[in-house]
Amino acid sequence: MRTLIAANWKMHGDASWAQKLEQFDAILPQQERQHIDILICPPALYLAGMTRNKVAVAIGAQNCHHADSGAYTGEISAAMLKDIGASYVIVGHSERRAAGETDEDVKMKAAAACQHGLIPIICVGETLEQRESGEAEAVVALQLAKSVPEDSAEIVIAYEPIWAIGTGKVPTISDIEAMHSHIRELTLKETRLLYGGSVKPSNAKDILSVKNVNGALIGGASLEMNSFAEIVKSVQYP
Ligand code: PGA
Numbered sequence: 264m265r266t267l268i269a270a271n272w273k274m275h276g277d278a279s280w281a282q283k284l285e286q287f288d289a290i291l292p293q294q295e296r297q298h299i300d301i302l303i304c305p306p307a308l309y310l311a312g313m314t315r316n317k318v319a320v321a322i323g324a325q326n327c328h329h330a331d332s333g334a335y336t337g338e339i340s341a342a343m344l345k346d347i348g349a350s351y352v353i354v355g356h357s358e359r360r361a362a363g364e365t366d367e368d369v370k371m372k373a374a375a376a377c378q379h380g381l382i383p384i385i386c387v388g389e390t391l392e393q394r395e396s397g398e399a400e401a402v403v404a405l406q407l408a409k410s411v412p413e414d415s416a417e418i419v420i421a422y423e424p425i426w427a428i429g430t431g432k433v434p435t436i437s438d439i440e441a442m443h444s445h446i447r448e449l450t451l452k453e454t455r456l457l458y459g460g461s462v463k464p465s466n467a468k469d470i471l472s473v474k475n476v477n478g479a480l481i482g483g484a485s486l487e488m489n490s491f492a493e494i495v496k497s498v499q500y501p
Contacts, residue, residue: 266471266498267419267455267478269302269384270485271325271353276305283488284318291492293319299498300478302351303485307339314348323351323384326359329371331379341375352376353480355386355410357425366409374412384419384457384480385410387446391426394434399424400445407449419455421480422446427460429483434460436469443475464493471498 272280284303304323305313314322328338344352354376355369369385376383387406389399403422411418422442427433434442443456450456458470459480470476485491 264453264455264477265298265300267300267302267457268491268495268498269323269351269353269421269457269478269480270304270491271356271459271480271482272303272305272486273325273358273482274306275486276309278309278312280305281309281312281316284313284316284320287320287488287492288318290488291495296495298500299495301495304351304353310344310349311347321350322348323353323381324349325353325356327352327354327372327376327381329368329375331375341372341379341381344376345379345381349381351382351384351419353384353386353421355406357386357388357423357428360386361425366406369410370412373410373415373418377412377416377418380416382417382419383415384421386421386423386459386480388423388425388428388460391424394424394426400442403442403446404449407446411450417454419457419478420446420450421457421459423459423480425460429461431461433462433466433470436473439470439476440473443473447475462494464490464497467494468497468499 302321327341331342354372373383389402455477457478462479463484
């Protein structure tokens with residue numbers, strides 16, 4: 264299974280950030296990362312400019328609408344993302360779930376993504392309160408049951424404990440291992456499972472060596488290409 268290292272730039276950057284792709288390519292040339300899939304998810308506005316780039320990095324969106332087209336002011340469909348050359352889309356990030364997105368919405372978006380040949384990265388994860396009360400595995404199981412489309416094509420699952428996102432706090436290695444093995448039992452063996460939440464160069468090697476961790480979804484540490492490349496370099500091969 265190929266490791267997937269994905270950058271979620273969230274609402275950061277400007278048009279000049281398209282050049283970060285060449286910067287990344289110079290730091291970590293293609294031949295040094297041929298066994299790894301690299302994905303960058305910039306703000307939607309900058310997607311088209313980046314998919315035209317010749318650097319061998321996949322480009323994805325941070326969200327999509329479930330409908331193909333229609334009277335949905337401000338929205339972007341999976342069909343449109345495919346049209347401009349995106350290959351992945353993050354759906355159900357906790358920052359969007361916190362703003363009202365439900366499991367049902369996430370499922371419809373993931374289904375639309377699959378239908379149009381995009382790979383959805385479906386995010387799940389518990390709050391600190393749920394973790395402390397011992398409900399984390401049950402919460403994640405329910406999110407998976409409700410947000411993963413039944414007969415989807417290729418999907419990716421990102422386990423992102425909400426309390427670890429942007430906080431510098433990370434679960435213990437054994438907690439990550441336990442959650443990923445739990446998620447593995449609930450998903451197909453070929454589905455890639457990413458860990459996300461305060462991944463940085465200093466902890467990436469340990470996290471990426473955990474069984475059933477098939478990659479990472481990185482926010483803050485992906486904004487700077489040197490640190491993103493350091494994380495990519497910490498992927499170990501058998
Ligand atoms: P972080 O964000 O790496 O800044 O914690 C991860 C994410 O939200 O996907």
